[in-house]
Amino acid sequence: MSITLYHHPFSRASTVVWMLEEVGVPYELRWVDMMKGEQKSPELVAKNPMGKLPILTDDELVVTEVAAIGLYLADRYAAGRLAPNLDDPARGTYLRWSFFAPSVVEPGSMAKAAGWDFKPGQAGWGEYAAMIDAMASAVTGRDFLLGAQFSMADVVFGGTLRYMLGFGMLEARPVFVDYVERLNERPALQRAEARNAAIRKEHGLDK
């Protein structure tokens, strides 16, 4: 196993550092100067035709899309710990919120922020208020999405929620604030934050 994450600290790759720290496998970070557009270089477009970060390689395998990277890493290297086993019904909840983040929360937030004109009944992300209520329902009355057990779904969904709360894109309901506080206590998140901060400093990005 040889895992490389093509990384820039201002990209979603910073969430993948958290994923890797949760999983606990060795990995290497490869600096990509996103501000200079290096993600559009022929070498990286050959790996991700979208010309975007993050890109994770595991030997010859290429995985893109933050949620897919998280689910891949959990299934392959932390099954039963960060991902419910295939025959565990908790997997339904795990997958539900893992997919909700990129397929509903991301476009729903963008639609709201950019003032898109769309028909909620036709758009997969629907009404913004319903989306927020659904997010709240996912974390009400439990510590993590699966209950007491933290999982990779909390990095995928919780990472998105935490980002939105941090940037004032989500109303600070107590249920969101409390959930993010629990996430912030994760030693793996703290290690990832430290690593991302060190890279920002190394590249003079903290101005």
Ligand SMILES: N[C@@H](CCC(=O)N[C@@H](CS)C(=O)NCC(=O)O)C(=O)O
């Ligand atoms: N759906 C993708 C989103 C990837 C994405 O938008 N990455 C941004 C950084 S967070 C990017 O590379 N932007 C630079 C560009 O598009 O040139 C995922 O979940 O990984």
